[in-house]
Amino acid sequence: xxxxxxxxxxxxxxxxxxxxxxxxxxxxxxxxxxxxxxxxxxxxxxxxxxxxxxxxxxxxxxxxxxxxxxxxxxxxxxxxxxxxxxxxxxxxxxxxxxxxxxxxxxxxxxxxxxxxxxxxxxxxxxxxxxxxxxxxxxxxxxxxxxxxxxxxxxxxxxxxxxxxxxxxxxxxxxxxxxxxxxxxxxxxxxxxxxxxxxxxxxxxxxxxxxxxxxxxxxxxxxxxxxxxxxxxxxxxxxxxxxxxxxxxxxxxxxxxxxxxxxxxxxxxxxxxxxxxxxxxxxxxxxxxxxxxxxxxxxxxxxxxxxxxxxxxxxxxxxxxxxxxxxxxxxxxxxxxxxxxxxxxxxxxxxxxxxxxxxxxxxxxxxxxxxxxxxxxxxxxxxxxxxxxxxxxxxxxxxxxxxxxxxxxxxxxxxxxxxxxxxxxxxxxxxxxxxxxxxxxxxxxxxxxxxxxxxxxxxxxxxxxxxxxxxxxxxxxxxxxxxxxxxxxxxxxxxxxx
Numbered sequence: 350x351x352x353x354x355x356x357x358x359x360x361x362x363x364x365x366x367x368x369x370x371x372x373x374x375x376x377x378x379x380x381x382x383x384x385x386x387x388x389x390x391x392x393x394x395x396x397x398x399x400x401x402x403x404x405x406x407x408x409x410x411x412x413x414x415x416x417x418x419x420x421x422x423x424x425x426x427x428x429x430x431x432x433x434x435x436x437x438x439x440x441x442x443x444x445x446x447x448x449x450x451x452x453x454x455x456x457x458x459x460x461x462x463x464x465x466x467x468x469x470x471x472x473x474x475x476x477x478x479x480x481x482x483x484x485x486x487x488x489x490x491x492x493x494x495x496x497x498x499x500x501x502x503x504x505x506x507x508x509x510x511x512x513x514x515x516x517x518x519x520x521x522x523x524x525x526x527x528x529x530x531x532x533x534x535x536x537x538x539x540x541x542x543x544x545x546x547x548x549x550x551x552x553x554x555x556x557x558x559x560x561x562x563x564x565x566x567x568x569x570x571x572x573x574x575x576x577x578x579x580x581x582x583x584x585x586x587x588x589x590x591x592x593x594x595x596x597x598x599x600x601x602x603x604x605x606x607x608x609x610x611x612x613x614x615x616x617x618x619x620x621x622x623x624x625x626x627x628x629x630x631x632x633x634x635x636x637x638x639x640x641x642x643x644x645x646x647x648x649x650x651x652x653x654x655x656x657x658x659x660x661x662x663x664x665x666x667x668x669x670x671x672x673x674x675x676x677x678x679x680x681x682x683x684x685x686x687x688x689x690x691x692x693x694x695x696x697x698x699x700x701x702x703x704x705x706x707x708x709x710x711x712x713x714x715x716x717x718x719x720x721x722x723x724x725x726x727x728x729x730x731x732x733x734x735x736x737x738x739x740x741x742x743x744x745x746x747x748x749x750x751x752x753x754x755x756x757x758x759x760x761x762x763x764x765x766x767x768x769x770x771x772x773x774x775x776x777x778x779x780x781x782x783x784x785x786x787x788x789x790x791x792x793x794x795x796x797x798x799x800x801x802x803x804x805x806x807x808x809x810x811x812x813x814x815x816x817x818x819x820x821x822x823x824x825x826x827x828x829x830x831x832x833x834x835x836x837x838x839x840x841x842x843x844x845x846x
Contacts, residue, residue: 353695
């Protein structure tokens, strides 16, 4: 059995194609379709995942890990009992639990999986997700972009040409994808978004609002009280969900702390209007990212015929009002549960790979420009953003010093929406090419090749055309600090031929 997995920031799901050829969500041990992406280390031998782990977040916050997806592809570690755990290891525990649910629910072994990733994930993050799947004991057949999965779930099969915008806002990420569809063939023409903007940010704003209001009423600051802080955070998430269907929601936490006169209780009412006001800048950022993505693809709002909404945070009235204002002329699809739409799409992709579902052709594109750093510290692009993949691109380089015997190839990614930090550059890793042809500067011919596979994972190789010396690397780097180290200073840089 091949399953589809939505590995989410807040919640994760696993789905499959049932006997009727339809995608179906697996029910977990608590009868729920959503499994919280939370891991609790009870002791050195026992680890809990899901709702049982989430229930420990208040009292055992120091042994509970959540929102790990936001750290995928980085060198971040969480330390439990003096041992460091990477995002890959934590994610593997979540995936292993999902596979267990699927195995018990279906009564058969799970052979492989399609795992979804945000379209705006960089190569480090994709590679980390792939490794997490392998560490969980899965054969990862494909990393599927989440917006593409959402489009699959809606079964868009119109014979006429349609221009589709997918807006996927989950717990920790916001993905924007533009695609053209006609007669079962869909081509992505542009992607955008942010890997650090999602429902969690709205939760945090609500939590801060509750804490500030409590301080103004009582003069007591709860920010240093970890247990109280976690209780407020849990209630903030609930209030956000409530305000999607009602105009106000109450927060009641008895005995949250002790005051000079005795125990204090937190009792507040939060209105939808107040929530929208404190999150105004987040909605402005979302709107700006959508407009930037449209502009990068060379289209305007009127170009969009269909809008597909995905991710639990897409239920927020402020989000839907903004989408209706921007794309009121388009058909806005909201009839599938936004929490489940990505997992259902992943199951459909798994079904297509297994030959159980009619094949639909999807052509995704790179979300970032990829290249290398030359000897002067400048970025040299090899694969522009919005390039369809799989793809292979090469460029000739040469040495910068006489008798240079090796070069260091520093692989970089440029964030064209400039949200990645200094100059929008992310380091994807470095590797050496040694034993190159000794000659005067500018004479050697060094071919650098970038190859992006079906999963959007980058492989880089370098070949000295004069000697046949070659080396290659699969990208596993870390976030670039922006401090450019001059490779030329050490005589190992290279420049465009």
